Amino acid sequence: MYRIGVDIGGTKINIGLFKDDDRKLIAHKKVYVTDISDLSNDIKAGVGELCTANGIKYGDIVSCGVGIPGTVSADGKEIIKVPNIGILAKDTAIKLEKTLKVPVKLVQDSRAAAWGEYLCGGATGTNTSVCVTLGTGIGTGIVMNGEIYNGALGCAGELGHLVAVENGRECGCGKKGCLEKYCAGGGLDITAKELLGAGKTASDLFSESKKGNEKAQEVINNAVKMLGRGLIAIVNLMSPDCILFSGGLSDQEELYLNPLIDYIKEHCYSAGELPVIKKAELGEFSPLYGAAFVPNKEIIELD
Numbered sequence: 639m640y641r642i643g644v645d646i647g648g649t650k651i652n653i654g655l656f657k658d659d660d661r662k663l664i665a666h667k668k669v670y671v672t673d674i675s676d677l678s679n680d681i682k683a684g685v686g687e688l689c690t691a692n693g694i695k696y697g698d699i700v701s702c703g704v705g706i707p708g709t710v711s712a713d714g715k716e717i718i719k720v721p722n723i724g725i726l727a728k729d730t731a732i733k734l735e736k737t738l739k740v741p742v743k744l745v746q747d748s749r750a751a752a753w754g755e756y757l758c759g760g761a762t763g764t765n766t767s768v769c770v771t772l773g774t775g776i777g778t779g780i781v782m783n784g785e786i787y788n789g790a791l792g793c794a795g796e797l798g799h800l801v802a803v804e805n806g807r808e809c810g811c812g813k814k815g816c817l818e819k820y821c822a823g824g825g826l827d828i829t830a831k832e833l834l835g836a837g838k839t840a841s842d843l844f845s846e847s848k849k850g851n852e853k854a855q856e857v858i859n860n861a862v863k864m865l866g867r868g869l870i871a872i873v874n875l876m877s878p879d880c881i882l883f884s885g886g887l888s889d890q891e892e893l894y895l896n897p898l899i900d901y902i903k904e905h906c907y908s909a910g911e912l913p914v915i916k917k918a919e920l921g922e923f924s925p926l927y928g929a930a931f932v933p934n935k936e937i938i939e940l941d
């Protein structure tokens with residue numbers, strides 16, 4: 639028995655083929671998006687190639703889970719809101735089910751990442767884990783008591799859209815001044831342009847900071863503290879035992895991740911014990927793991 643986990647990006651789709659019994663990632667493949675309004679053919683082609691290359695019969699695949707960079711319906715069948723990439727069809731799951739001929743369930747990608755880390759990565763054995771993906775934006779997934787926490791209205795974990803600056807930078811969510819427009823990769827790109835000039839990006843900001851540019855160091859420190867305060871709110875509200883960071887920005891350990899972890903530990907409320915705060919363990923694959931193994935009642939019905 640095998641499962642497919644899919645992670646949808648703006649230009650590429652990452653597809654993972656997993657063995658069901660030991661949750662092992664057998665192989666993965668990135669395919670380019672040819673039609674954002676209907677991803678089913680791109681995904682099917684990728685799945686077919688993965689099966690052929692690994693000598694697996696297509697009929698042995700029992701399910702497909704798809705990580706979506708936005709909000710999906712509670713049953714995992716409909717896309718509700720995707721703030722940052724092109725228009726994904728609302729009925730992506732239905733189209734994909736027809737094409738792949740296996741049950742398909744959608745899950746918000748940040749929740750998929752948190753679930754993947756809980757099942758197979760850095761959050762195994764924890765009670766309440768928060769997995770923060772620091773990419774272009776900020777994605778936050780929460781796993782509590784062995785279940786993905788969605789919230790009653792389905793929007794739990796939208797830390798990236800916390801209003802950090804009154805009337806600030808415009809955000810893809812339709813609001814202004816959101817945390818991710820300052821503290822994630824996309825936000826730091828804007829800061830880099832403001833400070834260093836047109837064409838500059840977050841990575842220039844970090845290299846300038848390493849060279850001793852005090853202004854670059856200051857804006858990075860400000861972003862660290864701004865994000866840190868957002869995370870302290872989560873720690874104080876939820877008292878998690880584990881916080882994990884993934885995404886490109888988490889690789890900036892010396893200038894970003896480590897100061898962020900120190901800031902949270904220094905300022906969060908504590909009754910003695912602090913949460914474990916560290917880098918996620920599955921890297922770019924955590925959403926694939928989580929999507930592939932997202933609880934899906936339809937699979938049980940198939941058995």
Ligand SMILES: [Zn+2]
Pocket residue numbers: 798799809810811812813814816
């Ligand atoms: Zn926003």
